Each structure stands twice: as C-alpha cells, then as structure tokens.
Amino acid sequence: MFERLRRKPLESELTDEELHRSALAGRGEAIAALYKRHGGLVYRFTLRMSGNASIAEEITQEVFLALLTQIDQFDAARGSLSTWLCGIARRKLWKHLEHSKDALFDFDEHTAAELPCTNDGPAELLLRQEAVFAVRAGMDELPPLLREVVILCALEEMSYEQVARILAVPVGTVRSRLHRAKARLAGLLRTEMADTEGERR
Amino acid sequence: MTDKQLDEVLEELGREHRAIDAPDSLQRVLYAAAESRKSAIGKPRMQFPWAWAAVAFLLAVVMVAGAIWRSLQTHQPQTEQAHSLPAPKVSSGPLHSSPVTARQSVEPKAEPVREAVKARAPLRHSSPPDAPTSSSLDAFVPLPASEGLPTAAELSIVRIRLRGSDLQQYGLQTPADALAQTMLAEFAVGEDGLPRAIRIVR
Numbered sequence: 001m002f003e004r005l006r007r008k009p010l011e012s013e014l015t016d017e018e019l020h021r022s023a024l025a026g027r028g029e030a031i032a033a034l035y036k037r038h039g040g041l042v043y044r045f046t047l048r049m050s051g052n053a054s055i056a057e058e059i060t061q062e063v064f065l066a067l068l069t070q071i072d073q074f075d076a077a078r079g080s081l082s083t084w085l086c087g088i089a090r091r092k093l094w095k096h097l098e099h100s101k102d103a104l105f106d107f108d109e110h111t112a113a114e115l116p117c118t119n120d121g122p123a124e125l126l127l128r129q130e131a132v133f134a135v136r137a138g139m140d141e142l143p144p145l146l147r148e149v150v151i152l153c154a155l156e157e158m159s160y161e162q163v164a165r166i167l168a169v170p171v172g173t174v175r176s177r178l179h180r181a182k183a184r185l186a187g188l189l190r191t192e193m194a195d196t197e198g199e200r201r
Numbered sequence: 202m203t204d205k206q207l208d209e210v211l212e213e214l215g216r217e218h219r220a221i222d223a224p225d226s227l228q229r230v231l232y233a234a235a236e237s238r239k240s241a242i243g244k245p246r247m248q249f250p251w252a253w254a255a256v257a258f259l260l261a262v263v264m265v266a267g268a269i270w271r272s273l274q275t276h277q278p279q280t281e282q283a284h285s286l287p288a289p290k291v292s293s294g295p296l297h298s299s300p301v302t303a304r305q306s307v308e309p310k311a312e313p314v315r316e317a318v319k320a321r322a323p324l325r326h327s328s329p330p331d332a333p334t335s336s337s338l339d340a341f342v343p344l345p346a347s348e349g350l351p352t353a354a355e356l357s358i359v360r361i362r363l364r365g366s367d368l369q370q371y372g373l374q375t376p377a378d379a380l381a382q383t384m385l386a387e388f389a390v391g392e393d394g395l396p397r398a399i400r401i402v403r
Binding site: 023024025026027028029030031032035036039040042043044047048057060061064065068128131132135136139150151154155156157182185186189 | 213215218222224226228232238
C-alpha cells in the first residue's frame with residue numbers, strides 16, 4: 001500500500017488493459033499513452049488504405065473514441081489491443097469506402113519518409129528508388145482486399161495470425177491473399193519496368 | 202522482377218511506412234474526451250484499500266445499530282391491540298366480504314335463546330354500553346321461525362339493537378325480566394332475506 005502511495009507507475013510501464021481501465025475512469029494521460037502506443041499503426045493503415053490524410057485522421061480518432069465508449073467490446077483474452085483497434089479501423093474504413101465509391105488514392109508523397117542511405121552507387125540507388133515508387137503505385141492499384149493484406153503483413157510486419165484476427169478470416173485466407181497480391185504486384189512492376197526501359201532506349 | 206527483389210522493395214517500403222506517425226493533434230482531442238468522462242462518472246473512485254475498509258466498517262456499524270434498534274422495538278410492550286369482534290362459530294364454507302356484512306354458514310347446533318339471553322344479563326351491568334365484550338364469542342342459535350325453510354347456501358350477518366320482547370316474534374321465549382331490556386343481537390339472514398339464526402351480542 002505504502003509502495004503504491006510512494007510511487008505512481010508511469011504510463012509507459014502499464015499494460016494496455018491497465019491503461020484502458022484508467023482511460024475509462026477518465027484519465028486523459030492513459031488514453032494519450034494508448035494513442036502514442038497504437039495510434040501510429042491505426043493511422044498508417046487507414047492512410048495507406050484510403051490514401052487521404054484527413055480521412056485517416058478522422059477514422060483514427062473514431063477508433064480511439066470507440067475505446068472509451070465500447071467498454072465491453074474489447075476482450076484482452078481474445079487478442080491484443082492493437083489487433084482490436086485495427087479491426088475497428090478496418091470496419092470503419094470499409095464503411096467509408098462503400099459510401100465513397102470514387103477511390104481516394106492521392107496519397108501525399110510528402111508524408112512518406114525519404115529512403116534510407118545505403119552503400120549503393122547512384123545508379124543502383126536510382127533503380128531502387130524507381131522500384132519503390134513503382135511498388136507503392138502498384139499497391140494503390142490493388143483491390144482493397146489484397147491491399148490491406150500487403151499493408152498489414154508486409155509493411156507492418158504482422159504475423160498471419162494477427163492479420164487473420166483483424167480481417168476476421170482464417171489464416172489460410174490471409175496467406176492466399178498475400179500470395180495473390182504479390183503476384184499482381186510483380187506483374188504490375190514487370191510491365192512498369194519494361195515501359196521505363198523502353199522509354200530510356 | 203523476382204520474388205526476392207519484390208520482398209526487398211516491400212521491406213524498404215515498410216521501413217518508410219512505419220516511420221509515419223499519428224498526428225499529435227488527435228492526442229489532445231482524445232485527452233479531452235477521456236477527461237470529460239470524469240464528470241460523467243462523477244467523483245473519482247477511491248484508490249486506496251484502507252479507504253474502502255473504512256467505508257465498509259462504517260456500513261457495518263450502521264447495520265449493527267439498525268439491528269439493535271429493531272430488536273429493541275420488538276421487545277417493547279404492545280400498548281394496545283385492536284379489539285375486533287371474533288368471528289362467529291361457523292362451519293367451513295365460502296367467505297365473502299362486503300362493507301356491512303359477512304356471509305357465513307351457520308352452525309346448526311343450538312341452545313335455547315333464553316339461556317343465551319340469561320347468560321348475557323350479568324355482562325350488561327359490568328360493561329359500558331358500546332364497548333365490545335367477550336360475550337360476542339358465542340355461537341348462533343337457530344330461530345324456531347326458520348324451521349322448514351330451505352337451507353341457505355350463504356348467510357349475511359345483520360346486527361340490530363332490539364328489545365327483549367321483540368324476540369318473541371321470531372318464536373323465541375324471553376324471560377320476563379328481559380322483556381324490557383334493550384340488547385344488541387346479530388341475525389344470520391339467508392339469501393332469501395329470512396333470518397335463520399340469532400346471536401345475542403350484549
């Protein structure tokens with residue numbers, strides 16, 4: 001008891017469940033800490049999927065507000081908080097995409113970080129940069145069902161199990177979707193590269 | 202492009218992707234939303250177990266005091282109990298209540314009403330005119346005038362104040378000293394309106 005009185009634990013030391021309980025009790029610091037921990041994942045996912053920063057912000061905000069209102073929905077035994085948040089974000093995003101059929105893939109390139117320095121020469125660097133741009137453009141052309149798998153598995157480096165929980169599909173479905181997405185990307189990139197080669201000649 | 206090359210590019214794209222962070226502006230909004238719950242929830246809950254223990258102890262004290270007070274209340278002598286007229290001695294049958302009367306089946310067993318009137322005589326002097334007495338506990342006696350009437354399924358009790366001489370019209374013999382006396386009697390009246398039995402209350 002006295003130990004508890006003497007030292008208040010930092011937000012970073014608390015688990016997601018503890019922070020969630022604290023946030024429900026009305027502690028602003030707790031929800032801020034949860035946002036710091038998981039906000040990036042939700043925002044990046046919605047940004048990549050919608051291609052629009054304001055939509056991504058709006059959905060991210062809704063997702064975290066849901067944490068305060070849908071008290072009984074999150075069950076720590078069934079999965080991590082990040083998975084749960086991503087699942088909500090996905091549902092909200094799909095609802096949004098259904099309402100606005102005109103796809104919003106004007107993803108702001110300025111929000112993307114610059115490529116890290118490597119020991120490659122200028123030619124290799126340029127080639128790699130072109131490939132990255134081509135893959136990014138190719139991802140935007142993928143159907144949303146395949147795109148979300150690439151974002152979560154390849155970009156966020158989540159496990160198949162985690163992604164399966166978010167998408168509410170079996171692990172096998174995640175694997176097959178990722179395989180199909182990669183095949184499509186490779187095909188798109190091959191044509192892109194062939195076009196670029198042709199232009200250079 | 203090979204699968205390996207694609208994986209390398211995706212890895213690179215992933216690094217770039219994960220460098221994107223959520224906007225700070227949302228943090229302020231969420232902070233305010235969580236803080237606003239405080240007012241909705243009310244006062245923040247006590248965090249310390251000793252505080253909860255103190256509350257529990259106080260509650261226990263209040264409960265014990267309440268129990269003691271209740272037990273004291275129940276041991277106090279009851280000052281007055283309502284005196285109600287006991288029900289006439291009746292056989293089992295359907296009971297119906299009405300504002301004035303209670304219908305009951307009358308026990309056929311009977312003593313001569315004269316004896317009943319005699320038995321009431323000493324009580325008349327000892328009790329005040331309108332106070333209820335234990336004399337009302339007695340059973341009804343059938344009226345000779347009711348002989349030959351069909352048995353009533355339901356009876357109404359009608360209370361009447363009459364003179365001793367009035368009893369004669371019902372076929373009852375009244376002692377000479379009781380002829381001028383006023384008495385309170387109850388008649389058991391059948392559904393046909395004819396009296397079947399009588400009881401002298403006082």
